Amino acid sequence: MSCYEIEALRLGLMNVLGTSDRSAREHAMTELDGHLDGPIEGLATATSLAEVERHLDAALVDLEEEVAATDPDDPAYDYKRGRLVAVRDAERAVKRLTNQGEHVLDGLGDAHDVLHETFPVDD
Template sequence: MACHEIAALRLGMMNVIGIDNEAEKQHELEELGPIGLDHGPLKSLTEAATMGELQQYFESSLTLLEEKVSQMSANDKKLPYYRSLLVMTKKVELDLRNQMESVKRLYEDLEEMHDFMHEIYPAN
């Protein structure tokens, strides 16, 4: 099976959140195989350095996956797997979006709390 999008996302997440686990990295690189070395959204996803890049490159990789599935023959024995992969990656896309919104909300809430602290304790 080839869950390239998930493997690439995990590699990018390792960069963004600072996980330095060589065994996990090698596992995901093996999952990707040579496709992970190609240029394109998957390669970019493996090298993501920010949450914004993770989201952008993951969404781009899903576009390519959707195109691949749409071009598959109805008789292709791998079609059910790829359709399931589409469902799973859509769920991950939504989860990633929710995480981004949550972090942005935290960022905005910090400013509100900072302002509130100055209401209580005015700066001299």
């Protein structure tokens, strides 16, 4: 078994951040071989944090359904539950990243306004 959601998330974040680590991309693509469809594909090909969040949410729904449909006596059950915990944690990390980015943008806007208030431009 593999953590498809995590590998797809890594690819999506590499896209968003402009990371060009060929080795990491190839590893993730190998892990995802045969599983690039639905939210996993959307997550792996995301180009914005908004897309990452949307596809990660959909992947979580699918994973929750998969865990719910698995018999607790199935040897894979605990792994699937662990995967669910890891993906939920990743979802919180992505939300923090988005919030931090928004705070940076707000701060830049404030700095811009203060600069113009301090040094008015006459046109």
